[in-house]
Amino acid sequence: MMEMGDWWRRGKWRIMVMLTMLHIVGILIFTRGFLLTRTELPYYSNCSDVSESPCFTGQSNPYQNQSNSRCWTRPAVDRLVIIVLDALRFDFVAPSTFFKEPKPWMDKLQVLQKLASTKRSARIFKAIADPPTTSLQRLKGLTTGGLPTFIDVGNSFGAPAILEDNLIHQLASNGKRVVMMGDDTWVQLFPHHFKKSYPYPSFNVKDLHTVDNGCIEHLLPSLYEEDWDVLIAHFLGVDHAGHILGVDSVPMIEKLEQYNEILDKVIEVLDNQSGPGGLHENTFLLVMGDHGQTINGDHGGGSAEEVETSVFAMSFKKPPPTMPSEFDTSSCEMDLDQKKTCISSFQQLDFAATVSALLGVPFPFGSIGRVSPELYTLGAGTWNLENNIEGNCPNQKEEEWMQNYCNVLCINSWQVKRYIDIYSASSVIGFSSEDLLHISDMYAQAEENWSCSSESLLLFKDESCYSSLPLKRKIDAYFKFLLNVAELARSKWTEFDLKMMGIGFVIILISLPIYFLAMMTKSVNGFSSLLFGDSEIFVKLVFALFMVVIRACSFLSNSYILEEGKVASFLLATTAMFKLRNSIKREKMLVEAIVFLLLITILRFTIEVGLSKQAATSLFMSTHSSWLVEIDPGHPVWIYMAEIIPILALIFLAYLLYIIMARSSCHSIWKYVVLGTILCYILIAVHWASESDVLSSMLMLQGIGRNFIPRIIYAVGLGQLLLLAFSPLFHKDRDLESKMHLLIKTLAMLSSCSSTIIVLSGKQGPLVALVTITGGDFFYLYILVLLT
């Protein structure tokens, strides 16, 4: 301690400041590359929003007079059947002639192959998903049209329900009746959106049949019902068979054959009723996978096998659709029966936008997908356009199609641009300004000169037919814009920036030898004797290092992810036992060690109970909800409590800080830092009050900007950290040894970080902070006892 003081007094704090700066820079650069975070925006698309778009200027909207019910796009299909087959590999659906060699699991879904090769209204797509390819993230991606990361910063921390704008929400709020059957993940994600749902538990991987049998039981009867507009059936058998036994196994092939039968029946029913006036006159069928799987049945990563899944789309409308050949990107091969089968490619990102466009509901607010030309044509290519036909143009139909598609793309681009603008304005880690500029440029290019309407096209009219050239160019411009946005978003949300990570890591590594050198040169005796003199401390040090290294290594294996909590508590309990052994050795603090061990045991059980509850929510809660929650969750007292307790906890935290500040007599800088934190806490409380429905209506707080307060808090936090980092510059500490001083410094450090963390972690933040402070208090007592 003396030497430290000595070294300090000699004005060598420059090294300290330099090291701190080095660390901050390194960590900032590293996290910039590593932390794939996306902020969830609380905004929703509305039907009326579209009037803000440049797509309908005045009377140029050709369909406005025809139907008043129209929202963003003209509804092209009346009813939609979505059959999701979990972990459907691309080669399950595509004919085996598309691959190098046939494998036993190929060509099992022959119904789909046959229809795709014989009917023009049916087509197989190769759908490319984005990693992470886990079911939950994929369902989220499919319905929001975005790129969910593992950490989506938003209001839904812990709770699985999707609060972002999504397809199901749009369907529900636009009067479409959605029926769901199968995997209960849907019900967890969308708890209140379905008109009817038949969820089956998905967490038992060994169970191949429960979910599928449940689906089959409800699927065929539902097809005869009239009381739905969108039907979702999610089969899990293939995913589970893959997880247990891999792709090349008997149950997998049996499952595929079973699906073949079911799909055959479904298509038969739909086809029988697709005549004029029938139940399925204008029904669209989508059979799709949410992600692929490897030969061993794993998924989650970004390898081609996991990412490639397929979509089979079929329209039951007559006559079959037509589409300009220049937008057809399919590749064709002969199938086993020597018939030509064409397969197009499709990005899963585009799913939400395309389905919204087909059903005529607003696109989800956060969707960055493009309305896929091929899938959209299958559903929408066959409007009754007879009334427009004036006669002698050879490519009149293509013309109409392109005009309509151009209109849709216009809305699509406008919506994507709106999202990108608002996202980069309200998120902490937004897009870089050059990228934004580039995108704006491209959008402007696409928007300039022509609108899609026929009026402006009259200029290019040659004789009686429109020239399709400007339309084509315009569509290409929109494509360019949308694809660029998708590429930018992918690079931002799905790819680690390895260069950044490497640079940050190297900077941190560089700081380590400097640290070591500084310590060695300045306090040779103290440091080395601390490490190597006392064998006991050395053993403890090695043990602690070992534990940390194991914990760190367990993150490397993705097999440990499921049981991560258990691994952590296992290591913690090991430490506690080591502690107990030490205290027996020294005959000191025996009671504390035992209590510590007991507490960890209790913690372990509470974690387990929590996990099992989460896993079994749907199955368990639905039958036993009455005794689990005594008060009805919708009870006003309950809601009120949930809103007010975090705020109270926050106020209590601020009060604690104030008390400590008032009692201690210390330097002003530290006081400013803590005062800033108290201010932040008050701001957070106001922010939450303004966000919640109950309190804001009472306190009239709605007017305060939602994004303004978090930004102030981030700024204050950064200021505090900078102040702390540079504080040694302002005054030289003579009394570093003083215990109180050290305490205040630590407090200031912690409090300066705390406000940002609380904002990010949501409403459980202050409670966690309170618990941590209590723990820290005990820890402090423990050290005091140890020292004396």
Add this chain to the structure above:
Amino acid sequence: MPNVGLDNNLYENIVETIVRSVRNELENFKNQIKAEMTENMKLRHMIAMDDIRNPKKVKLESIEGDDDGINQLEVTMCPLVILFYSCFRKNPEKCSYLKAVIRGVLALPIGALVNALGAIALGAPVGIQYFPKTVNWSLLMSLFTFVPAASVFGSSWEDWRRIFAHTKPNASVDYMICLPAHGAVIGAWFGAWPMPLDWERPWQEWPICVSYGAMAGYLITMVLSFVLVLPRGRQQHPKAD
């Protein structure tokens, strides 16, 4: 510190007993592996035949087979360990052989309780269906850790603390208690590592891999302790004369 010199006769005895018990254990181990493999094949086959309407039942059967293995091991090991270690009781003048044996027998359930509590703190599953397994495992662990120490030291807290907290074995017999006990515990601890992996193998169930880890650690450290004790015994022998 009493000098526990080993005379030549006793020495041969030890070696013989150990060799016998090791052989026993190896045979048991082999049987277990064989049994497990056949169970495994059966399980695979049953899954392949798509006959897994009751996956739990199949799993329980395969594990019960394993329990039998551990049971047999305990039944054969228990008298061996108690009788063997009781030969080296501390203060043989004051404490009869029978008393040492009784101490060992009494320590078996107590040690099992301590081991079971430790396992539960570390995350062993709790429940009625796991109860017999946990009891079996903790008896085995008790046999590896508590019973030898109890037979030799009785209730001498100082000696227990010296062996288990300070890890400072002095005499030859100390080595033979201290090292295998630590080896068994550390082996069990490492044996728990594969448990949370998502490989879905039958041996990942509690307490199969933990028992294997404990046995492996025990065997290794037993051999190690002999390597350490042998030269000591030779050195001490002329002194005892």
